[in-house]
Amino acid sequence: MRPADEIARRVAEQGALPTLPENRQQVRLSQHDLDLVNRLFADLKAICPAWRREWPDAAAMAIAKQQWTKTLVESGVSSVEQVEHGKRVCRARTGREAAFVPSPGEFAGWCWPEPQELGLPPLEEAYREALRNSHPASIGHERWSHKAVYHATLACSRHSLMTLPGDTSRLKFTKHYRAVQKQLLNGVVLADPPPANQKALPRLGDPAKARSALAAMRASLGGAAQ
Template sequence: MRQAGAITRQIDYNQLPQAEVKQAAPDARGIAIQLINGVFKELKGCCSAWSYTFPDTETLKVVKQQWIKTFIENGISSDQQINIGMAKVRKLGSPYVPTPGEFVRYCQPQPEDYGLPSAEIAYREACQYSHNPTGAKWSHEAVYQAAKATGWFELKVMEERRILPLFERNYEIVTRRVLAGEPLSSIPKALPGQVHKTPAERNKAYYDAKQAEQIKQADLSHLTDGHNALAKMRAIMSG
């Protein structure tokens, strides 16, 4: 049998599949370790069951490796993310240390973390301030930008069932931008058909189109009134 050392000397590690040799970038791992050391220090102070979760140093080392991998895999790399996560841990007030997966979810920013109101509240605010947008005290810049993109006049005069879907679409865009740290201006206009219609509106549009096609096929397009055209079609069929 060949010696293990002789075998390993013949292996060309440069030819191994990338999945086998790929490791996290040193910077990413270093950042994760630094962040986790701070997180563990805070968790130890606010989770009374810390010693139950980590009864000895060896357990702590093993678990910390899992946290490092989880942070790297999920892109947790900033103090801002950690601050959001730790704020939720303190708010929950649980004595138990969260799992790495739970803590990563806590670190994902939500609209309320940035003071963004719900879409319903934002819409009411937009309607309220549409008469004097420049003199209003907006709860958040995102609400103002969504309202501006929707249209001050439209917010004042259009029925809610028609204007609300457009506002919700614009507010969703600015909310995503806030969470991503992107600028809020220049919201792209919605193309025709992008704003969702109600089921009743979709049904009416379908049957209107179907009726128009029937009138065209019957060569009754010269009758501008749809009811007259249908009556003429029924008369022809009954005759």
């Protein structure tokens, strides 16, 4: 086993976290990633007095950094703003558990603010709005409560929202709604939806126009046959 000081040195100097036995592929981190994780762990040590129970030595802390980094990446957490939100939630805890370090998965969940905190409609409400505005009868008459809902709907595609099974459709919308939330957290200014009379979302073929074109085609073919 490698000495603890060697592991700590590699984390500090090379930006490479040690590999675990079940995963021999080394995780390479940018300097930004490394600084973000190191600052997070330093703050967690200040927030959670009982941190030594989870990280008793440098080797345990280095391995924990690898696991936390994987969890944050897999959860879509990569910005300073998201991590700061997670730390605020961690500081706000009360009771006995407040002294202990949260699990990586729990902390990753704290990094995502509720939509309402950003002035957005709740997820389920936004999803129902996306479905309603994706229905063919609504095209050209959409009403958007927030442009974030419009952009998440556009990213999903109206066809997917209307044709995928309910659970799959909801998961897809959730993914894109979170992506838009992350943009807002990073200071991105979203474009306004186009006016309703410009048909904000692509529309499928109009059945009435299709019937009219088919009738005209038949008439033309009938005249040619005479």
